Each structure stands twice: as C-alpha cells, then as structure tokens.
Amino acid sequence: MHHFNRRNFLKSAGAIAAFAAIPRAVSAAVTSPRVVVVGGGFGGATLAKYLRMWGGNVQVTLVDPNPTHISCILSNLVVTGAMSMSRITLAYDSLKTRHGVSVLQGKALSIDPAGNRLTVETGTGNQVLDYDHLVLSPGIDFTPAPGNWNPNLTPHAWQAGAQTTLLKSQLAAMRANDTFVLTVPKSPYRCPPGPYERACLIADYLRVKGRTGAKVIVLDANASIQAEPEAFTRAFTVTHAGRIQYVPNANVLSVDSATRSISTSAMNISNAKVLNYIPNQRAGAIAASLGVNLLGFVAVNPLSYATLAHPNIHVIGDSCAVPASDGKAVPKSGHMANAQAKVCADAILRTLSGEVLDQNVATNSACYSPITARTASWLSANFIYGDIYDGNGAVKGKGMHRVDLGEAPSSGVDGDSYQDMLTWADSFFSDSFK
Numbered sequence: 022m023h024h025f026n027r028r029n030f031l032k033s034a035g036a037i038a039a040f041a042a043i044p045r046a047v048s049a050a051v052t053s054p055r056v057v058v059v060g061g062g063f064g065g066a067t068l069a070k071y072l073r074m075w076g077g078n079v080q081v082t083l084v085d086p087n088p089t090h091i092s093c094i095l096s097n098l099v100v101t102g103a104m105s106m107s108r109i110t111l112a113y114d115s116l117k118t119r120h121g122v123s124v125l126q127g128k129a130l131s132i133d134p135a136g137n138r139l140t141v142e143t144g145t146g147n148q149v150l151d152y153d154h155l156v157l158s159p160g161i162d163f164t165p166a167p168g169n170w171n172p173n174l175t176p177h178a179w180q181a182g183a184q185t186t187l188l189k190s191q192l193a194a195m196r197a198n199d200t201f202v203l204t205v206p207k208s209p210y211r212c213p214p215g216p217y218e219r220a221c222l223i224a225d226y227l228r229v230k231g232r233t234g235a236k237v238i239v240l241d242a243n244a245s246i247q248a249e250p251e252a253f254t255r256a257f258t259v260t261h262a263g264r265i266q267y268v269p270n271a272n273v274l275s276v277d278s279a280t281r282s283i284s285t286s287a288m289n290i291s292n293a294k295v296l297n298y299i300p301n302q303r304a305g306a307i308a309a310s311l312g313v314n315l316l317g318f319v320a321v322n323p324l325s326y327a328t329l330a331h332p333n334i335h336v337i338g339d340s341c342a343v344p345a346s347d348g349k350a351v352p353k354s355g356h357m358a359n360a361q362a363k364v365c366a367d368a369i370l371r372t373l374s375g376e377v378l379d380q381n382v383a384t385n386s387a388c389y390s391p392i393t394a395r396t397a398s399w400l401s402a403n404f405i406y407g408d409i410y411d412g413n414g415a416v417k418g419k420g421m422h423r424v425d426l427g428e429a430p431s432s433g434v435d436g437d438s439y440q441d442m443l444t445w446a447d448s449f450f451s452d453s454f455k
C-alpha cells in the first residue's frame with residue numbers, strides 16, 4: 022500500500038505539475054475554439070494556463086477586475102506582519118507572455134447561455150465575448166449579514182487585499198486586555214482550517230507583543246471545529262491556553278459594526294476592540310446567477326465541472342458544489358480549485374475533440390495551518406470519482422469518493438511543517454500562475 026507521509030504529500034503536489042506536461046491537440050474539425058474564463062484566482066489562472074499548455078490552438082481569455090491576484094493563502098501571516106503583501110501578490114504576466122492567455126481587466130456582468138455570450142464591464146465600457154466554453158471561477162460571495170455590518174469598519178479579510186491590510190492595522194492597535202472577536206461561518210465555507218489558524222496566529226502575535234490579558238474569542242457557528250480538530254483543540258487549550266476562548270454553536274443573530282458588537286445564539290459581545298466578522302458564504306454572484314443548490318453553491322458534474330443545465334458552462338473552485346462520500350462536499354481550497362481546473366481543462370479539450378470524458382479523475386486538497394509564527398500543522402484530502410452513499414449505505418449517485426491515504430492530518434505541529442508550508446506555497450503559486 023502506498024504510504025502517504027509528508028514527503029510523499031509534497032511529491033504529490035509536484036506530480037500535479039508533471040501531469041501538466043502531457044500535450045494535447047484539439048481536432049482540426051474545430052478551428053481555434055474560444056474559451057472564456059471568469060476569475061483569475063487559483064481556479065481560473067490554473068485553468069487558463071493548462072488549457073493553453075495542453076490545447077494547442079485554443080484561444081483563452083481570462084477576465085478579472087483586478088490587475089493582479091492577491092492570494093488568501095498565507096494571508097493570515099500578512100495580518101500578523103510575518104509576511105509582506107508583495108509575497109502573496111500574483112501577477113498575470115507569465116500567463117500572457119509564456120502561455121499566450123489574453124487577459125481582460127473587467128468584471129463579468131451577465132451570461133447569455135443560449136447565445137454563448139458573456140458581457141463584461143471594463144474601464145472603457147461593456148464588451149461582449151463569444152465563447153465555445155465558459156468557465157467560471159469567481160470564488161465566494163457573502164450571504165447578507167443580520168444587523169448593520171460594514172466591512173470597512175469590521176473586516177472579514179476572507180478575500181485578500183485591502184481587507185487584509187485593514188485587519189492588520191486593527192490588530193496592531195490592540196493593547197493589553199483588549200478582545201479580538203472572530204466568527205467562523207457555517208460550513209461549507211472557504212478553507213475549513215482557515216479561521217482556527219487565524220485565531221492561533223492572532224493569539225501568538227498578542228503573546229509575542231506582550232499584550233497581557235488580551236485574548237481572542239472564536240464564535241463558531243458550527244457545533245465543533247471543522248478541520249484538524251485534534252491540532253486546533255491542543256492549540257487552543259495548551260499552546261495558546263488563556264489567550265483563546267472557543268465558543269461552538271454561536272449562530273450570528275446580529276452584527277453592529279459601529280459599536281463592534283455581535284449577538285449570537287451562544288454569546289453576546291459589545292465593544293470588542295476588533296470584530297473580525299467572517300460571514301456565511303455562497304457562490305460568487307456570476308456563478309450563482311446560473312442557479313444554486315440549497316447551500317448556495319453551483320452543482321456540477323465532477324467529470325467535467327459542467328453545470329447540470331449547460332454542458333458548455335463550467336464552474337470550478339469555491340463556487341462549485343461536488344458531493345463527496347464523507348457526506349459533505351469536497352473542501353473549498355485553492356489546492357482543490359487547482360486540481361479541479363486541470364480536470365475541467367482536460368474535459369473541455371476532450372469535448373472539443375469529440376472524445377469521451379476521462380472516468381478516472383482524481384482531485385486533492387492541501388492546507389497548511391500555521392499555529393505560531395514558527396510552527397504549522399497540515400491536512401490533505403484525496404478524492405477519486407465513484408459512487409457515493411447515503412446514511413444507510415445505499416448508492417445515492419456519483420461524486421468524489423474520499424480516499425484515506427494515511428498520515429493526514431499531520432501527526433504534530435512543528436517547525437518542519439512551517440518550512441514545508443513555504444516550499445509548498447511557492448510551488449503551488451508557480452503551478453497556478455507561472
């Protein structure tokens with residue numbers, strides 16, 4: 022049996038890149054098919070790059086409102102000042118010059134599925150793009166907050182950029198005995214370990230800066246810790262004992278940004294020094310316009326990421342919902358978005374060439390979680406396409422079957438994992454954007 026240790030885990034991240042070297046040519050029957058990709062984050066950038074690498078004559082246009090992408094991955098380290106913003110700012114230059122992707126700075130406004138057209142708002146007016154296939158990877162949007170929430174006063178920092186800088190400056194202004202309140206959204210949400218990781222890093226920052234009596238209160242809308250429960254329970258109760266208070270079942274009832282107050286089903290807090298409200302999440306608006314499931318995400322076929330209604334419109338990354346055999350959907354992570362992008366690129370090229378879809382698709386996810394400024398834990402999850410079951414063991418359809426490869430999550434929190442995190446991030450950023 023293949024033993025999945027950390028070294029193999031890093032190798033498997035590298036193996037994704039090796040798979041990328043397979044060249045493909047789209048059949049001559051289709052001349053220069055056009056693929057439009059909405060969203061230049063981890064899903065969209067990877068998709069655009071791999072379509073060009075594998076697709077020969079496929080024309081790829083990538084649409085994003087921003088001139089660069091600022092990564093959420095590692096952004097908690099920017100909040101604590103351990104890393105610079107430039108380290109997580111990813112440019113589109115290589116996609117353009119090395120891979121021949123056309124990058125259009127603009128915001129996708131609406132889709133005309135019958136006419137295969139996308140309308141994009143740009144600095145010089147609206148443009149209409151014709152496509153043979155459209156791929157949407159717009160990440161997440163937030164569900165409306167109860168009460169009076171103003172993210173410019175009480176940031177979420179769950180999309181990186183100005184929000185990251187704002188939270189960083191609010192943290193820097195904390196003094197002894199101040200309180201930092203952080204909410205964990207109801208699952209499913211972007212990056213399951215992310216909020217717990219942030220709580221740990223903030224607590225560590227307060228300790229290192231000597232902010233005696235200052236603490237982090239984690240208001241979790243879920244009944245328990247959603248990822249790496251052993252590592253985070255230990256971090257909350259041992260490593261950061263006395264500096265983190267974890268409160269489960271805290272459904273948010275009302276938020277008031279002016280007074281930095283929050284009311285939940287488990288606890289009410291008034292006048293926190295910092296209120297880091299991370300709202301519940303749903304598919305990005307342009308993807309949601311195609312219709313969403315009960316949890317707010319877009320159902321897709323995991324062999325092609327095509328939407329169920331439109332075979333040539335695909336949704337990948339955080340916006341899509343893929344059922345998994347553990348009863349949940351596959352996790353929303355950048356690594357997963359990157360893996361889905363490759364499956365989607367291959368499926369589009371097969372469809373354009375009149376080939377059948379690959380039935381043996383596999384995807385995986387990896388998240389490293391810094392626990393202090395020098396240590397980290399990690400978690401990986403691996404999936405192959407197959408039957409998924411209901412609670413009684415009966416097959417309820419096809420989806421991604423979770424495969425246990427052992428040794429994940431990490432057995433400990435250590436400095437090696439912290440270094441591996443930086444190596445992994447470099448190789449991952451480069452696989453998606455370079």
Ligand SMILES: Cc1cc2nc3c(=O)[nH]c(=O)nc-3n(C[C@H](O)[C@H](O)[C@H](O)COP(=O)(O)OP(=O)(O)OC[C@H]3O[C@@H](n4cnc5c(N)ncnc54)[C@H](O)[C@@H]3O)c2cc1C
Pocket residue numbers: 059060061062063064065084085086087090092093094095096097127128129130158159160161178179180211212215305306307337338339340353354355356357358386387388389390
């Ligand atoms: C604190 C934190 C830590 C994380 N750590 C990890 C980690 O260790 N490992 C990991 O794998 N993942 C991690 N993640 C999760 C990861 O960032 C996301 O899962 C990933 O970014 C999802 O990729 P995506 O392509 O779906 O969305 P994104 O990467 O967010 O990209 C979406 C893009 O779409 C664009 N867009 C949106 N709407 C439109 C529109 N209408 N028109 C044009 N463009 C549009 C946006 O500008 C954006 O550039 C972390 C997240 C957070 C918040």
